[in-house]
């Protein structure tokens with residue numbers, strides 16, 4: 380997606396050898412027009428299957444998933460929560476997610492009311508690094524006996540293992556910008572993906 384790549388070049392910056400900061404338009408301030416256009420691209424790719432719900436994870440996935448829903452007949456957006464609050468009164472699907480970036484383990488949960496057996500679920504997130512968050516969401520869909528349509532990602536770090544792990548789980552990944560490397564603090568994108 381050219382507009383996203385251009386914004387990464389113009390407004391993004393690299394810290395800590397391999398962390399891309401995009402807080403000006405994704406992770407802190409949010410560019411709503413950009414998110415809406417992401418939806419158009421995801422719709423073009425995931426056009427073969429019906430989508431009943433979009434599933435993401437708090438926090439940064441929520442904004443993108445909400446605007447992406449506009450391209451999928453405004454289906455409900457469900458976000459996995461990172462821990463269970465003490466009093467809920469409901470039952471949950473849960474999965475453990477280890478973040479290599481943040482070096483923390485967390486349990487993610489989704490209320491059983493919000494994913495139903497047989498539904499088609501599209502998973503959306505802002506970043507794909509090692510794929511642990513997406514694998515946790517896939518795990519939850521499978522516990523619910525729902526069908527995962529695919530994983531749609533805004534920015535994939537192509538030099539990490541996320542895509543491999545998700546593909547090994549039998550799920551299609553589609554990313555709008557794939558970072559090949561960070562060279563002297565500059566972002567190098569993976570080319571030759573004609574769909575982007």
Ligand code: G4P
Pocket residue numbers: 397398399400401406436437438439440477478479480481505506507508509510511512513536541
């Ligand atoms: P994984 O889910 O693909 O395995 O990723 P990992 O555990 O390595 O990443 C953990 C968190 O760090 C995720 O956010 C992910 O979006 C974010 N992250 C990973 N690489 C980058 C990067 O290069 N730049 C930025 N800005 N974020 C990155 P999270 O814990 O879910 O936090 P949030 O959604 O509340 O922001």
